[in-house]
Amino acid sequence: MNNNLYALIGLAVAVSFIMALKGLSAPKTARRGNLIGAAGATLATIVVFFDPAQKVHHNTFLILGAIAFGVIVGVPAARRIQMTQMPQLVALFNGVGGGAAALVSIVEYLSLSNNSARDTASTIATVFTVVVGSVSFSGSVITFLKLQEIMTTRPVVFPGGRFVIAATLVGVLGTGVWVVNSGGNTPLAIMGVLSLLFGVLFVLPVGGADVPIVISLLNAFTGLTVAAGGYVLDSTLLIVAGTLVGASGTILTRLMAAAMGRSLFGTLFGAFTAKPQAATEAGEARPVKSGSPDDVAILLNYAQRVVIVPGFGLAVAQAQHTVRELADLLTAKGIDVAYGIHPVAGRMPGHMNVLLAEANVPYEQLVEMEEINPTFPQTDVVLVVGANDVVNPAAKTTPGCPIYGMPILDVGLAGNVIFLKRSMRPGFAGIENDLLYEPKTTLLFGDAKDSLTKVVSALKNL
Amino acid sequence: MSHSIVILTIFVLSIFIGFEVVSKVSTTLHTPLMSGANAIHGIILFGAIMVADKSTTVLSTSLSIAAIVLATINMVGGFVVTDRMLEMFKGKGGKK
Numbered sequence: 001m002n003n004n005l006y007a008l009i010g011l012a013v014a015v016s017f018i019m020a021l022k023g024l025s026a027p028k029t030a031r032r033g034n035l036i037g038a039a040g041a042t043l044a045t046i047v048v049f050f051d052p053a054q055k056v057h058h059n060t061f062l063i064l065g066a067i068a069f070g071v072i073v074g075v076p077a078a079r080r081i082q083m084t085q086m087p088q089l090v091a092l093f094n095g096v097g098g099g100a101a102a103l104v105s106i107v108e109y110l111s112l113s114n115n116s117a118r119d120t121a122s123t124i125a126t127v128f129t130v131v132v133g134s135v136s137f138s139g140s141v142i143t144f145l146k147l148q149e150i151m152t153t154r155p156v157v158f159p160g161g162r163f164v165i166a167a168t169l170v171g172v173l174g175t176g177v178w179v180v181n182s183g184g185n186t187p188l189a190i191m192g193v194l195s196l197l198f199g200v201l202f203v204l205p206v207g208g209a210d211v212p213i214v215i216s217l218l219n220a221f222t223g224l225t226v227a228a229g230g231y232v233l234d235s236t237l238l239i240v241a242g243t244l245v246g247a248s249g250t251i252l253t254r255l256m257a258a259a260m261g262r263s264l265f266g267t268l269f270g271a272f273t274a275k276p277q278a279a280t281e282a283g284e285a286r287p288v289k290s291g292s293p294d295d296v297a298i299l300l301n302y303a304q305r306v307v308i309v310p311g312f313g314l315a316v317a318q319a320q321h322t323v324r325e326l327a328d329l330l331t332a333k334g335i336d337v338a339y340g341i342h343p344v345a346g347r348m349p350g351h352m353n354v355l356l357a358e359a360n361v362p363y364e365q366l367v368e369m370e371e372i373n374p375t376f377p378q379t380d381v382v383l384v385v386g387a388n389d390v391v392n393p394a395a396k397t398t399p400g401c402p403i404y405g406m407p408i409l410d411v412g413l414a415g416n417v418i419f420l421k422r423s424m425r426p427g428f429a430g431i432e433n434d435l436l437y438e439p440k441t442t443l444l445f446g447d448a449k450d451s452l453t454k455v456v457s458a459l460k461n462l
Numbered sequence: 463m464s465h466s467i468v469i470l471t472i473f474v475l476s477i478f479i480g481f482e483v484v485s486k487v488s489t490t491l492h493t494p495l496m497s498g499a500n501a502i503h504g505i506i507l508f509g510a511i512m513v514a515d516k517s518t519t520v521l522s523t524s525l526s527i528a529a530i531v532l533a534t535i536n537m538v539g540g541f542v543v544t545d546r547m548l549e550m551f552k553g554k555g556g557k558k
Contacts, residue, residue: 013505017502017505018479018483020498020502021480021483021484021495021498021499021502022483024487024491024494024495024498024499024544025483025484025486025487025491025495026491027488027490027491030491030494030498030548031545031548031549033498034494034498034501034541034544034545034548035545037498037501037502037541038501038541038545041501041502041504041505041507041537041541044505044507044508045507045508045511045537048508048511048512048515049511049515051512051515054512054515054516056516057515058514058515058516058517058518058523059514059515059517059523059526059527060515062514062523062527063511063514063515063527063530066514066527066530066531066534067507067530067534069531069534070530070531070532070533070534070535070538071534071538073531073535073539074534074535074536074537074538074539074542075538075539075542077535077539078538078539078540078542078543078546079542079546081543086493086497086543086547087493089539089543090493090496090497090500090540090543093500093501093504093535093536093539093540093543094500094503094536096532096533096535096536097500097503097504097506097532097533097536097537097540099529099532100506100507100510100529100530100532100533100536101503101506101509101529101533103510103525103526103528103529103532104506104509104510104512104513104526104529104533106525107513107514107517107522107525107526107529108513110519110521110522110525111513111516111517111522121466215496216496219496219499219500219503222500222503223499223502223503225503225506226503226505226506226509227473227476229506229509230509231469233509233512233513235508235509235512236469236472237505237508238505238506238508238509239469239472239473239476240472240476241502241503241505242503242505242506243472243473243476243477243480244476244479244480244483244499244502245480245499245500245502245503246477246480247476247477247478247479247480247481248480248481248483248484248495248499249496249499250480250481251480251481251484251485252484252487252492252495252496252499255487255492256492343492350490350491350492350493350494351493353490353493354493354494354547354550357550358550366490368488
């Protein structure tokens with residue numbers, strides 16, 4: 001293939017990625033945008049076999065086999081995953097991408113060392129790719145394990161942890177300098193291992209609701225890794241695509257952090273300074289008012305305005321269809337129903353929107369936090385379905401607790417609050433919620449879907 | 463103009479495009495956007511095939527083949543899962 005044609009196709013692919021990101025920014029064009037991106041990526045994967053700089057092709061069948069294997073693993077995983085497990089799957093995909101970028105740079109480094117044709121700039125880019133790619137890989141794996149609840153979701157802080165992390169970071173940087181100066185394979189290997197370790201240590205202390213921010217940040221990291229890999233391989237396409245993801249991922253991370261009312265720095269290093277479970281001392285065996293499905297149905301039946309606040313419990317119980325059934329029933333009775341959507345409810349920003357969209361909830365009923373908050377004083381009943389941290393007043397009243405400063409839905413201002421909860425177990429962030437003990441609060445224990453089904457049938461019998 | 467300067471120009475302009483295209487996204491689309499961006503960096507597959515194509519040693523070949531598998535999972539899985547998320551918004555003609 002002609003050099004210029006090859007480069008032009010690369011340009012077309014880069015443009016398709018820009019259009020993909022642009023399309024993904026608006027609901028109407030999002031799906032098309034994603035398909036444009038996929039088409040561009042497919043084109044790039046075909047055209048790379050005709051790279052004019054590559055005269056002799058090695059391993060073609062191995063390459064095709066590896067792609068086929070990747071497809072066989074990736075597609076079913078993406079198709080079969082439950083909507084609730086989406087965040088950890090994205091984290092895992094991100095991690096393997098980072099790992100791939102690190103491997104690519106290592107291979108290029110190995111092949112150049114044979115010709116001793118390495119220049120300092122590309123060695124630095126290699127170091128960057130290996131370090132950040134490895135951090136992204138191991139960090140994402142830990143994020144996956146946390147979200148999948150294979151390991152604890154709480155921040156893991158061990159004595160002297162911050163010194164271990166700092167020492168690891170110094171080690172990574174030190175070996176990085178060593179690689180740039182001496183260029184051997186051993187320092188690169190040590191650096192890779194230390195980076196993997198750093199990725200683990202970096203994510204371990206991040207707890208609870210901050211995990212989505214970390215996924216987004218690691219996503220941006222992987223983008224930059226790919227861009228640096230593009231520099232190593234002298235590929236404009238990789239530089240553009242990686243930088244796009246790095247830049248847009250950074251913005252997205254900042255938007256998410258802003259939605260939680262904390263600085264990025266605070267999110268990542270907050271676990272070192274926060275005293276865990278600041279609000280638990282008062283939480284010993286205080287009385288709560290628990291109700292039956294009938295009590296809840298009666299409360300709802302005589303309300304004029306009901307706001308439903310969904311959270312991760314809704315996702316776990318797959319209760320999005322049942323909650324819509326309930327909302328339809330209430331609407332049919334002439335009750336004003338809205339959904340109060342906290343930007344970080346669930347485990348990812350927009351998680352609730354995706355779930356409720358799946359259940360065909362009308363778009364107009366989904367109200368964002370800033371718009372719904374002023375309406376709570378006029379709301380008779382708030383139905384909190386499996387949410388906790390996003391309505392926890394501790395975010396306003398308890399300085400030093402892990403979610404302090406996060407904007408919350410002010411459900412406490414409403415006339416009545418009903419919590420559908422599995423247990424008294426605190427939310428993902430591990431903080432006691434004082435709202436549960438208020439006289440206006442009624443608790444209905446059980447799986448969100450079962451509870452909602454019972455409330456729906458109770459409501460039908462009224 | 464040296465090659466490095468051209469690369470730097472491309473890099474800086476790409477940063478601005480990246481900032482610009484996502485600056486006005488409603489929270490509704492944050493998850494699909496993150497997932498879509500995630501799929502796009504699967505393009506490292508392109509680089510993985512490049513290095514695999516010229517690998518001659520066993521070590522290089524095995525590492526680059528591993529990179530291809532990982533990158534393919536990232537790219538293909540990423541686009542498929544994003545499409546699944548977006549499928550749910552179908553026919554809703556959002557007002558945002």
